[in-house]
Amino acid sequence: MDRATLQRRLQEAEDLVRHMEENIAFQRQMIARLERGGHDVRAANMFLRRLETKQARQVSDRDRLLKAVSRH
Secondary structure, X not given: OOHHHHHHHHHHHHHHHHHHHXXXXXXXXHHHHHHHXXXXXXXXXXXXXXXXXXXXXXXXXXXXXXXXXXXX
């Protein structure tokens, strides 16, 4: 893969990581709001765990691309 393509993909990965961070923060706010209202948060917590797992994969992908860009 050429350097320009790697840089473009790295930027896309960074955007995804940032967007996922926002989603995770929002989900945590929703869980707190539900808890304050006395609601069951099990499903919301399961969804949060899925978001966090996806975020970990995206961070790993971003880091792999960052290394590839630094090698070129």
